[in-house]
């Protein structure tokens with residue numbers, strides 16, 4: 001459980017980039033969306049959760065305990081909450097993929113057999129066995145993103161924070177990222193995801209917090225949050241196409257694309273609206 005209570009944060013003493021944030025991340029679902037326009041404070045919030053930044057006032061709790069900022073506590077915290085950065089180059093340090101992913105396990109002083117088992121598992125789970133012995137410098141952006149995720153997933157953390165997981169990915173890369181996230185959720189991971197891609201976010205998240213100018217301006221289940229027109233406009237969010245089909249053309253509000261495609265009545269809605277579509 002990650003809980004933020006009356007959290008304020010400013011990079012300097014002149015202004016606050018986060019204001020009175022109160023979020024109980026364990027409460028409303030397994031995949032939480034954090035959305036808002038550029039500069040609204042999403043990455044800053046992530047940094048406060050993993051202790052890379054310290055709140056100016058207010059508190060961060062993990063599993064009921066208030067966060068401590070000494071090296072030992074932070075090292076432990078980061079085995080429990082992994083963060084996948086927007087730019088994968090910020091978290092890949094070794095020239096070889098396998099060495100990079102193994103780094104954190106060696107740091108945790110796990111025995112060699114466990115390390116090999118975890119590596120086998122993570123490369124297979126992420127379907128990147130072919131990258132295992134490759135030099136990092138020749139990987140594409142999408143491949144690097146999967147390696148960065150492997151370096152986090154291999155620790156088996158309780159929570160994974162993903163900052164813009166689809167940034168820089170092509171259509172196929174985004175689909176693969178969606179499948180990967182759904183697989184991680186099926187495996188029991190808890191995720192907090194930040195992205196500007198609302199169609200992607202609608203597919204994978206259960207519950208949303210909307211940030212604007214460092215404040216949470218609305219929150220709710222994915223079926224409800226996009227109904228808050230005022231907040232959606234203030235945060236300049238794109239409304240997911242599934243919600244628009246529902247609101248503008250009266251389609252059922254599907255939970256995701258797969259559910260929509262599986263609806264045997266879909267062709268009746270489509271033929272009813274022929275020209276509009």
Ligand SMILES: Nc1ncnc2c1ncn2[C@@H]1O[C@H](COP(=O)(O)OP(=O)(O)OP(=O)(O)O)[C@@H](O)[C@H]1O
Nearest residue numbers: 011012017036037038039040041042043044045196
């Ligand atoms: N290291 C820093 N020092 C000072 N100000 C910063 C620093 N990093 C971010 N900021 C400022 O904090 C505010 C929030 O930035 P943040 O990166 O958290 O936004 P974001 O919602 O993640 O944006 P984006 O969607 O563009 O990634 C912005 O006004 C930004 O300019």
